[in-house]
Amino acid sequence: MFPAFALLSGIALFCSGAAATVTTHQVNVSNDAAGLLFNPSYITAYVGDVVEFTFHPKNHSVTQSSFAAPCTPLQGGFDAGFVPVANGTSDASLPTRQFTVNDTNPIWIHCRQSANTAASHCGKGMVFAVNPGADGSSNSFANFKAEALAIGAQLAANATTSTSTAATGTGYRSSLAPTKVSRATENGAISLNVDGATLMAVFGMVVGLMM
Numbered sequence: 001m002f003p004a005f006a007l008l009s010g011i012a013l014f015c016s017g018a019a020a021t022v023t024t025h026q027v028n029v030s031n032d033a034a035g036l037l038f039n040p041s042y043i044t045a046y047v048g049d050v051v052e053f054t055f056h057p058k059n060h061s062v063t064q065s066s067f068a069a070p071c072t073p074l075q076g077g078f079d080a081g082f083v084p085v086a087n088g089t090s091d092a093s094l095p096t097r098q099f100t101v102n103d104t105n106p107i108w109i110h111c112r113q114s115a116n117t118a119a120s121h122c123g124k125g126m127v128f129a130v131n132p133g134a135d136g137s138s139n140s141f142a143n144f145k146a147e148a149l150a151i152g153a154q155l156a157a158n159a160t161t162s163t164s165t166a167a168t169g170t171g172y173r174s175s176l177a178p179t180k181v182s183r184a185t186e187n188g189a190i191s192l193n194v195d196g197a198t199l200m201a202v203f204g205m206v207v208g209l210m211m
């Protein structure tokens, strides 16, 4: 009798507890106007909670990293992939991605757009955390973000160095480039100098990408 009763009441407790306490935390993955950032920049969440990211215009990712390497994807970690969003998309149409918080450990997140270049979003401070250490502790959100910015500064310095050494190389002037050019960018923008049929084909491709 006792074990069966204990098991049943345990299940009842577990079910009611899980149903009553799950929270969905809303996080904006922001656009150019707001800055390269997550808003809020970090949250406190319980096991079983859901974190829902709403992607604003541009072309960001939500990718798990680690405190030790803020701008490097964590192997086996969460990664929403790139989610391009066109300028002017209405709030109601903004795409979302979710993950569930599985334990109480800190979850460190970055945007991997333009990774390892001077334009790295992570290097510009586009980082987020679930359950970071308290302010003032070694694994605080502030320290995580500071490390991301330090990586960004180093990438910028390295880019300046390699640009100045490469500047005398044989240039390739864009005005001499082939006329059929379509270039996907981090803005989700496509630069075009093409005939109508190609334009429609590229348009179809972009719409396909955004699905």
Ligand SMILES: *[C@@H]1O[C@H](CO)[C@@H](O)[C@H](O)[C@H]1NC(C)=O
Pocket (backbone or CB within 6 Å): 028, 039, 040, 091
């Ligand atoms: C997130 O974006 C929506 C839509 O633009 C806005 O209404 C909301 O206030 C934003 N949330 C935060 C935390 O800024």
Ligand SMILES: *[C@@H]1O[C@H](CO)[C@@H](O)[C@H](O)[C@H]1NC(C)=O
Pocket (backbone or CB within 6 Å): 077, 078, 099, 100, 101, 102, 107
């Ligand atoms: C939590 O576990 C689910 C199922 O295994 C997984 O899909 C999800 O990515 C995990 N969440 C995190 C933040 O790792």
Ligand SMILES: *[C@@H]1O[C@H](CO)[C@@H](O)[C@H](O)[C@H]1NC(C)=O
Pocket (backbone or CB within 6 Å): 151, 154, 155, 158
């Ligand atoms: C910048 O360049 C130095 C020297 O090549 C290298 O050790 C360092 O890893 C580079 N920094 C980044 C963030 O790539």
Ligand SMILES: *[C@@H]1O[C@H](CO)[C@@H](O)[C@H](O)[C@H]1NC(C)=O
Pocket (backbone or CB within 6 Å): 059, 082, 084, 113, 114, 184, 185, 186, 187, 188, 189, 206, 209
């Ligand atoms: C989004 O960014 C990724 C990585 O830079 C890129 O491969 C992809 O083409 C971009 N998508 C669009 C529609 O610009």
Ligand SMILES: *[C@@H]1O[C@H](CO)[C@@H](O)[C@H](O)[C@H]1NC(C)=O
Pocket (backbone or CB within 6 Å): 032, 033, 057, 087, 187, 188, 189, 190
């Ligand atoms: C989208 O808007 C931002 C400014 O809000 C601008 O910098 C960017 O060039 C625009 N992108 C496109 C594709 O129009």
Ligand SMILES: [Cu+2]
Pocket (backbone or CB within 6 Å): 036, 059, 060, 061, 111, 112, 113, 121, 126
């Ligand atoms: Cu980004």
